[in-house]
Amino acid sequence: MAMSNGDWPADMLTEILLKLPVKSILRFKCVAKTWCDLFQNPSFVSQHLSISKKNKRLLLYYHDDNNDNILMRLFVDQNLVSYHDLHQQLPSHIADLYVFELRVDNGLICLCDEVNCRITLWNPATREFRILPDCYPDMSLKGNSSTDILGFGLDPLSNDYKVIYMAYYLMLEDIVRPPPPRYAVYRMSTDSWRVLKKEDVQFLQDLSFCCGNDNACVNGVCYWDISKFGSDSKILAFYLSTEVFQLMESPCPKSSGKLLPLHDRISFWDTEMRDKSDKSNEVWVLNEDGQWTKLLKIEPILDVERMFGFWINGKVFVESGRGQLLLYDLENEEFSELGIKVQEGGEDLLRVHSYEESLVVIERV
DSSP: OOOOGGGSOHHHHHHHHHTSOHHHHHHHTTTOHHHHHHHTOHHHHHHHHHHHHHTOEEEEEEEBTTTSOEEEEEEOSTTSOOEEEGGGGSOTTOOOGGGEEEEEETTEEEEEETTTTEEEEEETTTTEEEEOOOSSSOOOSOGGGEEEEEEEEEETTTTEEEEEEEEEEOOOTTOSSOOOOEEEEEETTTTEEEEOOGGGSHHHHTOOEEEEEEEEEETTEEEEEEEETTSOEEEEEEETTTTEEEEEEOSSTTSOEEEEEETTEEEEEEEEEEETTEEEEEEEEEOTTSOEEEEEEEOOOTTEEEEEEEOGGGEEEEEETTSEEEEEETTTTEEEEEEEEBOTTOGGGOEEEEEOOOOOOOSOO
């Protein structure tokens, strides 16, 4: 016999609801006003996200070799068998998947269209999205005239999602003197940007650097691996709570690498190339004292070109020389095929992200 709300202890009912997928919770909003209020409670949303992180999913963005399309797939189980095609769920204003950057953090996705500098926040679980206002009143210099660097993450102190946008303008023939670099921070709670003061970013403006496509946000800090022209690589950090940049040493200053979350810490994956067929990976983690510690060294694996971080049970995502994305078991030294092959020349488009469902509301009130 069906029970009414009064037949269930409140704590027990909350524990049950917290374990439900977002799709079910959205359906249950109409059960009772108390349930609807509960699902919008920040404490419930935060607890639900914490539980969702224990059952993390996989988000892949890549140039598929089979049909010459850019695909975005969300695998819904940790065995990586069943998946949803997110391309059909993308906001309608995002037309060209070849020219955008994406960042993923705490169940939300931040997309930046590099042609018109339009930035969008998207919650695939609730299918809500928000187009952000322009950072600056004058956005006349867009697209190919600028290098856009993006960061995105959750500020744990304010429980507010923030976007970091950096634009470096190129020297063009029709522009005598390009504008200086621009830095701005967006807060989702206020739906507004704050342009950082010149004194706050002076040391960045004094640097001429390029930034890799890979960056990550861990515990409210965004990290980029940057290469200063003619000098060693550095790690650029941005603290979401204080909205302050910091430049720190790289564990492997002579080479670039991937920055990936690893058990609530940031990790640095470095690939040493001795010759074309001999590659090994060093994995470093950043300690609380700001020092890097080498976690392990993965010896060269035959026909493996790149690594994309750990999955469950100590397995590692790798890309083979034939463009296949595989899972490699470090202990058993065995590969598992995922049925994914990247088109030749599309390696730079391949993105591998862990993902968890979120109840955070994206649409403007």
